[in-house]
Amino acid sequence: MKIGVIGGGQLGRMLSLAGTPLGMNFAFLDPAPDACAQALGEHIRADYADQDHLRQLAEEVDLVTFEFESVPAETVAFLSQFVPVYPSAEALRIARDRWFEKSMFKDLGIPTPAFADIQSQADLDAAAASIGLPAVLKTRTLGYDGKGQKVLRAASDVAGAFAELGSVPCILEGFVPFTGEVSLVAVRARDGETRFYPLVHNTHDNGILRLSIASSGHPLQALAEDYVGRVLDKLDYVGVLAFEFFEVDGGLKANEIAPRVHNSGHWTIEGAECSQFENHLRAVAGLPLGSTAKVGESAMLNFIGEVPPVAEVLAIADCHLHHYGKAFKAGRKVGHATLRSADLPTLKARIAEVEALIGKC
Amino acid sequence: MKIGVIGGGQLGRMLSLAGTPLGMNFAFLDPAPDACAQALGEHIRADYADQDHLRQLAEEVDLVTFEFESVPAETVAFLSQFVPVYPSAEALRIARDRWFEKSMFKDLGIPTPAFADIQSQADLDAAAASIGLPAVLKTRTLGYDGKGQKVLRAASDVAGAFAELGSVPCILEGFVPFTGEVSLVAVRARDGETRFYPLVHNTHDNGILRLSIASSGHPLQALAEDYVGRVLDKLDYVGVLAFEFFEVDGGLKANEIAPRVHNSGHWTIEGAECSQFENHLRAVAGLPLGSTAKVGESAMLNFIGEVPPVAEVLAIADCHLHHYGKAFKAGRKVGHATLRSADLPTLKARIAEVEALIGKC
Structure with a gap:
C-alpha cells in the first residue's frame, strides 16, 4: 500500500518510519527542496495548489493523508475526486479555522473560553x-x-x-486562568472504533511546546475522552486527532484540535504499545487499531533551534533520540527526545538531564 | 553522518529505520534491482567487486558496515583504504570461514563440536x-x-x-545431541565497552530460524557472556555480533558467529530498551552504547515465503509487524513479527496466535 502525504516534514518522516514496517511506501508532496521526509519516501516537489502534481500523487497512491491542517480546501477537494482522503475535507475545514472549531465545541456542549x-x-x-x-x-x-x-x-x-x-x-x-495544559491524542478507525492515549501534561515556551509528560490514571481522563469522542463522532473522523485543553478549576476547557499526528503524542513511539504514527496509518488504511496503553513512564522534550551533541543525548539512560535531519534555525523544531523510565522519580531525574543539555545549547 | 552498508536487504532496511532518528543517512551497495532497503536510503546498484562503485560509496560516506559476512575479502580490503570499515577485515575473514571460526573457538578455550x-x-x-x-x-x-x-x-x-x-x-x-539452540547478541564499542542482550532460545525449521524467545535470568547467561567476550576482545570487534550455541548437558558448545545484526536479535526492536540495530550503529559511529535490558517478555516469529494478511497480524494483541517489502518466494525471509507481552503465559498464547496465522499461509 502506498500512502500519499501532503507535507514532508518531521511528521511525514515519522509516519514513514512507522509505516514502512507495515509494508507501506510513501510519497510526500512538499514544495521545500529540503523536506526532511524525503529520506524515507518519494518527494514530489510541488506547491500544494499545483494540480498537475496533485494528480500525479493521486494516481500513485492508495490514499492521501496530511501532515498539517493548513492545507488549502481546494487541494483537499481536488484530491478527493481521485483518491480517498483521510481525515475528511470537512474535518480539515473545521480544524483549520478557529471560529468553526470553537463553534463546534460550543454546539457539542464542550466548555471553551x-x-x-x-x-x-x-x-x-x-x-x-x-x-x-x-x-x-x-x-x-x-x-x-x-x-x-x-x-x-x-x-x-x-x-x-x-x-x-x-x-x-x-x-x-x-483569557483562561488555567492551572495546566493537557492534550488527549485519540485515534478513530474507519468503522468508528476509537482509542485514546493517556492525557499528557504539556509545557510551552513562547507558544512552542517544550515538554510533554504522559499521565497515569489522570482524574480528568474520562472527561477528556467524552469531549474528544463527541468531536470524533461529529466529524466521522478517521485517523489520529489531538485535542488540547486548559485545566481550569478541576475541569477542562477546550483550546484547539489538530486533525493529525501531534507533537504532544511523539512520546508514544517508545512510550506506548502502538505509536500515534502507526495508529494513524492503521486507521486511514482500514487496519485494526493498536493498543494505546503506556509502556513505563514517559516524557518528550523538544529540541528547538538545534539538537544537542548526539553523543551527549545518547549517553543519558532511558533516552531515545529523534533527529529530524533538518537545518538548525532558531525557533525551529529540529528533533526531540523521548524518555521512558520504570518510575516517575527516575523519569523526572532524566528530564532534568536532558534539560541540562538543552540549556547548554 | 552517512553510513555505507554493503548489502541492501532487510537488515540494511532495519539499520536505516534505527539510524535515521539518530540523524544518520544511508547508502546501500547491492547488485539487486529490488534491494528492499532502497526505500530508506540511496541505492548504489553494483556488484560487490565493482571498484568504481565501491570507491563512490567510500567517498560519500563516513564509514562502512555490512549486512552479511560473505563479502569478498578484496572488497573489504579495497574499502579500508579510503574509509573506516566496521567490523574489521580480520573479523570478517574469521567469521566467513567455518574453519577459521572453529579454530578460533578452540584457541580461546570455547567448547565446540x-x-x-x-x-x-x-x-x-x-x-x-x-x-x-x-x-x-x-x-x-x-x-x-x-x-x-x-x-x-x-x-x-x-x-x-x-x-x-x-x-x-x-x-x-x-553431531551434537543438543537439548536446545540459543544465541547471544552482543555489542562492542570502539573503546572496548561491551554489552550483552539476554540469551535467546531459537527454533529452526529446515535450517531456517522460525522462532526466537528472549530469556530472563537464563542460568547459562554468564557462561555465554564469558565465551562471547573472549571472541569480541580477540577480534577487537566493533559493532554487533551474534553467537549461536548448542545447549549440551547443561553447558554450551559453540556453533557459529555472525559478525553483524542477526535474525535472532530482531526481537530487540520492541523487546529491548535499545535495539541491536541502533546499538550496532552507535558502536560503529563511536557513540555511547544503549541499554540491552529487556522490555517485557518478548519473542520473534519469522514470516518465511509470505507475510500473512496484514490486517490479521495487526489484530493480534502485543504484536508488531515487520514487513520487509520483498517479493514473496518460498523459503525466503519476507518479514517477522515481534511479540512483547507483560508475562510469559500471555507471550506463549500470542505466539500460538501468530503460528496459527502462519499455518494458514
Missing part, C-alpha cells in the same frame, strides 16, 4: 468590552506555535491590534 | 572415521539458512559427499 468572531477593529473593540481583558486575539487560520496571535492585556493593546495581525479574520478568546 | 578441515573426499573419509557419525559436512564459506551443508548419518552418506557440496573446502563437524 469565551470567544468572538472578529472581522474588523470595531468587532474587536466590541468583543474586548464584552469578553473583558486580558484576552487573546488569534488569526482564524494559519496560526501555529504561538504565531498569528497577540495577548491583549490593556485597552492600549486593543487599539490597532486587528491591523497588527494583518487585518485578516480573527477570533478573540477570553 | 569436534571438527576437521576437509579438502578432499579422502580427508572426509578419514575425518568421518575419527569424528564418527552422525556428523555434518558444511562448506567453509557461503553457507546460510541450512544451505551448503549435508547431514551424514551412515557410511553411504559419506561416499561422494565432498563432490555433492561442490568439491569446495569444507568442514566436518561432529
